[in-house]
Amino acid sequence: MKPSFLLRSLTLLALSLGAISGAHAERIKDLATVGGVRNNALVGYGLVVGLDNSGDRTSQAPFTVQSLRNMLNELGVTVPANVNPQLKNVAAVAIHANLPAFAKPGQAIDITVSSIGNAISLRGGSLLMAPLKGADGQVYAIAQGDLIVGGFGAQGKDGSRVSVNIPSVGRIPNGATVERALPDVFDNSGQITLNLNQGDFTTASRMVSALNAAFGAGAAQAMDAVTVAVRSPTTPGERINFLAQVENLELTPGAAAAKIVVNSRTGTVVIGSLVRVQPAAVTHGSLTVSITENTNVSQPGALSGGQTALTQQSTVAAQQEASRMFKFQGGTTLDEIVRAVNEVGAAPGDVIAILEALKQAGALQAELEVI
Structure with missing residues (x-):
C-alpha cells in the first residue's frame, strides 16, 4: 500500500468520524460515568x-x-x-x-x-x-x-x-x-455527580441543559469541564429509576478541538476534521547521499620488487530530488490538505516534517501532538 494512499485513508476516516460525532446525539451513558461507580x-x-x-x-x-x-x-x-x-x-x-x-x-x-x-x-x-x-x-x-x-x-x-x-x-x-461487599458509593446527600469521559466545557453545558429540561430548572449544574452535579432522590429505589432516566437522555456533544496526532515511531498521522491552515507556501524535498566502497588490487611489475596490495576506492554521490511548491489557501480544510500533500507524493515521514514546519510558522490552526 502506498504511503499517500494510507495517509488519505487515515485522514478521511478521521474526517468521517468527526462529522458523525458532531452531527448525531449521544446518550449520557456513552459520554459520562456516575461518580464512584467504577471497578x-x-x-x-x-x-x-x-x-x-x-x-x-x-x-x-x-x-x-x-x-x-x-x-x-x-x-x-x-x-x-x-x-x-x-x-x-x-x-x-x-x-x-x-x-x-x-x-x-x-x-x-x-x-x-x-x-x-x-x-x-x-x-x-x-x-x-x-x-x-x-x-x-x-x-x-x-x-x-x-x-x-x-x-x-x-x-x-x-x-x-x-x-x-x-x-x-x-x-x-x-x-x-x-467475600466482602464494597462500601456504598452513594450517600444520602441527594446529589450525584456525572464525570465526562473527555473534559469539554461545551459538552458539560449542553448536558446541564438537557438535564434541566428533563427534570426541571436547577436540577443540574456544571462544576467544571468534567463534572456535572445532579440533584437526585435519596431512597435507593427512586435513585436507580432516576439514574436509568438520566443515562438515556440524549444530547449533541461539543465538537472536538482541532488536533493532529503524530506517532513518531510508526509514521502514523491522524488529522482532525476541524484542522485549518492559514495561507502558506510549502516546498519539501529529500537529499539522498550514497557511499560506495570498491576494493582494487594493485599488482606491481615483474621486476619492480614490489608486493601485491589491496586499495580502497570510495565513491560518494548526492542526489537532490526535485520538489514542487504548493500553496495552502486561507481556511484550508482537511480534504484540501490531504489532496495537496498527496499531489507531491509525500510519505508519512515527510508529512510530519511539513506539519511541524507549518506549526512553527504559525500557519497551522491546530494542536500538534507527538506520541
Whole structure:
C-alpha cells in the first residue's frame, strides 16, 4: 500500500468520524460515568500445582518452596528443615482481578494468573485457594480453579525451547468468589455527580441543559469541564429509576478541538476534521547521499620488487530530488490538505516534517501532538 494512499485513508476516516460525532446525539451513558461507580483492582499471590514438569526451578525461585512449606504447615504437614523439595510441578503466581461496583458476596468474577518465577508453562495447572486483597489491605475475594492457558511451551533436555503465544499466563473464568461487599458509593446527600469521559466545557453545558429540561430548572449544574452535579432522590429505589432516566437522555456533544496526532515511531498521522491552515507556501524535498566502497588490487611489475596490495576506492554521490511548491489557501480544510500533500507524493515521514514546519510558522490552526 502506498504511503499517500494510507495517509488519505487515515485522514478521511478521521474526517468521517468527526462529522458523525458532531452531527448525531449521544446518550449520557456513552459520554459520562456516575461518580464512584467504577471497578476496583484486586491482587493476590498463590500456587499453581499439577504442572507437567513445567513449573518453577526451585533453585532459582526459593520463594516457591517457602510458600509450599507454609501451606503444608497450615494443613498439618511438617516438612523437615533439612529437606529441600525439588518440585517442577508447582509454580508461584500473581493473581489479579477487577471487582465491579455493587458486587455482592457470593458472586463470581474472572481472574488472571501470571507466573512470577521461572515456570515454562502453566498449562494444565490448578490454582490453590488464594485471597485477593484491595488497596486497603482487606480481603475481598477468594480465588481457586483450573487454568485456561492459550499459549504452549516445551523444552528439551539440551535446553532448546519452543513457545507459542504466552504460556506463562492464564485465566480462570469465574475463578474467584466475592467475600466482602464494597462500601456504598452513594450517600444520602441527594446529589450525584456525572464525570465526562473527555473534559469539554461545551459538552458539560449542553448536558446541564438537557438535564434541566428533563427534570426541571436547577436540577443540574456544571462544576467544571468534567463534572456535572445532579440533584437526585435519596431512597435507593427512586435513585436507580432516576439514574436509568438520566443515562438515556440524549444530547449533541461539543465538537472536538482541532488536533493532529503524530506517532513518531510508526509514521502514523491522524488529522482532525476541524484542522485549518492559514495561507502558506510549502516546498519539501529529500537529499539522498550514497557511499560506495570498491576494493582494487594493485599488482606491481615483474621486476619492480614490489608486493601485491589491496586499495580502497570510495565513491560518494548526492542526489537532490526535485520538489514542487504548493500553496495552502486561507481556511484550508482537511480534504484540501490531504489532496495537496498527496499531489507531491509525500510519505508519512515527510508529512510530519511539513506539519511541524507549518506549526512553527504559525500557519497551522491546530494542536500538534507527538506520541
